[in-house]
Amino acid sequence: MKLIAAILDERDVDNVMTALTGQNIHLTHISNTGGLLDSGNATLLIGVEEEHVPQVIEVIRDRAASRPSFVPYTYDSTLVSVGIAEVQVGGYLTFVLNVDHFEQV
Secondary structure, X not given: OEEEEEEEEHHHHHHHHHHHHHOOOOEEEXXXXXXXXXXXXXXXXXXXXXXXXXXHHHHHHHHHOXXXXXXXXXXXXXXXXXXXXXXXXXXXXXXXXXXXXXOOO
């Protein structure tokens, strides 16, 4: 058995969770902040058999990959938005860990 710890942008977590639970993959969602992807993160803890690891990683990759987005910006806080800037949003980190013992009560 493997434990996948996936840290992703909070904006992507619902989409990833819906896709995984739709494939009957159970998980635990933990909201967090920290230095790995800055603030607004979520950590998913996903326990699966080893043969399902590529399937889980593919779901995360498809739904939480880094992508461009556009945000308004101003030169002066008193001005209304004067332009649009392209920024990268999303992204994820995954850790796949061996599970020596699993017990469900």
